Amino acid sequence: MGVRISLWAQNLHTVQSSFFILRSLAEQFQRDLHHAVFTEAFSPQVDELCLVFQKADHTPFYLKVFLKDTFQCLFAPQQISKPKQNVHPYFTDVYGLTVHSVYAGMNDRSIVIELSDGSCILFKMYANRSNVLLLSDKGVSEIVKKNHARDWEFSLSLLDKNIQFNAEQTFQEMLKPMYLPVEAQLFLKERVEGLSGTALAAKMQGLYNRFATDEEYFVQLKDQQVVFCLWKNEYTIYSSFDLYDALNTFVQFYFRYNLFRERQLKLQTQLQKKIEAAEKYIKKTSEQLLLLYDLVPPNEIADIIMANLHDWKDGVKERELFDFYRNKDILVQLKEKLSPQKMAEQLYKKSKNRHKQFQQLERIVEERKERMRTYQSDLDTLKTISDYKQLQALELKYLKEEKAVEEIFPFKRYLVKGFEIWVGRNAANNELLTLKYAHKDDLWLHARNVPGSHVVIKHQAGKSFPQEVIEKAAALSAYYSTLKNDSLCPVSYTQKKYVRKLKGGALGSMKMDREEVIMVVPHDLQETEGLKRK
Numbered sequence: 001m002g003v004r005i006s007l008w009a010q011n012l013h014t015v016q017s018s019f020f021i022l023r024s025l026a027e028q029f030q031r032d033l034h035h036a037v038f039t040e041a042f043s044p045q046v047d048e049l050c051l052v053f054q055k056a057d058h059t060p061f062y063l064k065v066f067l068k069d070t071f072q073c074l075f076a077p078q079q080i081s082k083p084k085q086n087v088h089p090y091f092t093d094v095y096g097l098t099v100h101s102v103y104a105g106m107n108d109r110s111i112v113i114e115l116s117d118g119s120c121i122l123f124k125m126y127a128n129r130s131n132v133l134l135l136s137d138k139g140v141s142e143i144v145k146k147n148h149a150r151d152w153e154f155s156l157s158l159l160d161k162n163i164q165f166n167a168e169q170t171f172q173e174m175l176k177p178m179y180l181p182v183e184a185q186l187f188l189k190e191r192v193e194g195l196s197g198t199a200l201a202a203k204m205q206g207l208y209n210r211f212a213t214d215e216e217y218f219v220q221l222k223d224q225q226v227v228f229c230l231w232k233n234e235y236t237i238y239s240s241f242d243l244y245d246a247l248n249t250f251v252q253f254y255f256r257y258n259l260f261r262e263r264q265l266k267l268q269t270q271l272q273k274k275i276e277a278a279e280k281y282i283k284k285t286s287e288q289l290l291l292l293y294d295l296v297p298p299n300e301i302a303d304i305i306m307a308n309l310h311d312w313k314d315g316v317k318e319r320e321l322f323d324f325y326r327n328k329d330i331l332v333q334l335k336e337k338l339s340p341q342k343m344a345e346q347l348y349k350k351s352k353n354r355h356k357q358f359q360q361l362e363r364i365v366e367e368r369k370e371r372m373r374t375y376q377s378d379l380d381t382l383k384t385i386s387d388y389k390q391l392q393a394l395e396l397k398y399l400k401e402e403k404a405v406e407e408i409f410p411f412k413r414y415l416v417k418g419f420e421i422w423v424g425r426n427a428a429n430n431e432l433l434t435l436k437y438a439h440k441d442d443l444w445l446h447a448r449n450v451p452g453s454h455v456v457i458k459h460q461a462g463k464s465f466p467q468e469v470i471e472k473a474a475a476l477s478a479y480y481s482t483l484k485n486d487s488l489c490p491v492s493y494t495q496k497k498y499v500r501k502l503k504g505g506a507l508g509s510m511k512m513d514r515e516e517v518i519m520v521v522p523h524d525l526q527e528t529e530g531l532k533r534k
Contacts, residue, residue, distance in 0.1 A: 016228040017125040019109050020211045026104035026111045033099045041090040041335040050080050069128040091134045094119050097175045105159030134306035149482045165201040174204050186270040217246035226253040251519045271379040278372040289361050299351035300325050312340045414525050427508035430454040440497035443476045448490040452481025478522035
């Protein structure tokens with residue numbers, strides 16, 4: 001079941017946000033909103049937007065859209081509830097205007113509500129880049145999801161797309177511009193099995209026409225996951241000829257089943273990462289212990305030095321001496337500015353603390369093993385629970401743990417090739433990292449010309465920054481920026497001493513000199529687990 005959940009969770013394209021459904025929705029909105037007055041838009045929760053219209057008969061008409069990375073849906077609920085406080089209003093400049101028309105982009109996952117002054121409210125249902133925009137003749141004037149910065153340049157001219165099926169195309173080439181989810185792709189694949197060329201093109205055109213004219217809609221439950229479909233099968237749990245009704249029912253079922261599974265999967269992934277990180281930490285610390293066990297005890301080296309003091313000449317820093325504990329010669333080196341006798345004294349002191357070092361490392365390994373056993377036990381429990389109370393209890397447990405880690409160390413921390421990489425969490429945290437924690441010789445990185453986290457590679461005396469470490473840090477910088485979903489992202493970097501606070505700039509805004517730029521694919525890494533602030 002874990003694999004199936006993962007596949008469903010990663011499948012961002014959904015039938016309810018396909019252009020087939022949006023086209024039908026736009027036609028119904030056109031009938032129901034003709035001459036309706038736009039009265040209000042607000043966000044009841046993060047990544048949600050409600051819009052209120054007053055129809056010609058003075059009855060309200062509601063639209064609601066979910067813009068989550070894992071779930072996008074536009075539907076018309078019969079009623080909505082507005083929170084009493086902390087509600088952010090949107091598109092206030094066009095309150096009171098009348099709806100002129102509603103239309104869908106041709107073969108595009110979008111719906112446009114055109115108002116009487118020429119302004120447009122655009123629902124852009126592009127999977128994890130979904131957004132709602134307000135446009136006028138001067139361009140985009142407001143957007144709901146501010147992290148999609150490129151939407152400020154969006155144009156209505158981009159909406160209409162042409163899709164044609166021809167004999168030269170492969171099945172995958174025909175599928176690509178349709179942006180359908182995996183289950184829809186499998187449905188189509190079964191119906192064109194063995195076809196190619198003209199026969200394949202004709203069949204795909206027929207299936208396209210069928211989807212475009214379907215008048216019955218289905219909600220399916222498979223592997224405890226709810227999906228919206230345009231075909232009936234053994235997993236169907238609800239069907240309707242009313243698109244509004246079908247979408248409303250789908251949303252209810254989605255939050256009953258899918259949201260629980262998403263949260264379960266998220267916590268499962270979190271626990272698996274903790275287990276993997278603990279395993280790596282145990283392995284690394286155990287290897288350190290083995291190395292310490294294999295080293296010659298410092299008090300024995302001190303004994304060898306003291307046995308040879310009588311013929312140690314001044315200025316000699318390195319000698320080959322007989323190790324009478326092991327009956328062989330060893331090379332003994334003195335530290336800079338230390339005499340043989342002072343070196344021996346230091347080694348005797350070091351020897352007294354050696355057993356404490358062993359005990360500390362052994363205790364750390366046992367603590368980490370116990371923690372790993374707890375993670376594994378909770379993971380096993382997580383796979384069997386089926387109600388929200390049990391899930392919330394586990395979520396709360398690890399939420400408290402994460403908060404405790406944040407209090408110990410304020411930034412995200414990564415380890416690459418022995419170099420620590422610190423990543424800011426928000427604007428205030430970025431400023432703290434750059435101005436208070438970063439050393440002048442650290443390498444400072446930031447996604448070029450866009451909002452994002454400050455990233456610092458901690459310098460190591462006498463070592464240059466390896467190219468691989470810079471690339472990994474740049475990938476993190478791109479990942480924690482508004483270019484997270486781009487295929488390639490430019491990242492600027494320089495030493496921290498060439499970075500300064502931008503005078504009069506917003507919180508976290510910096511100016512850099514001696515900038516270099518690297519192109520990377522945005523990518524997250526495994527965060528180093530359990531480290532405390534130095």
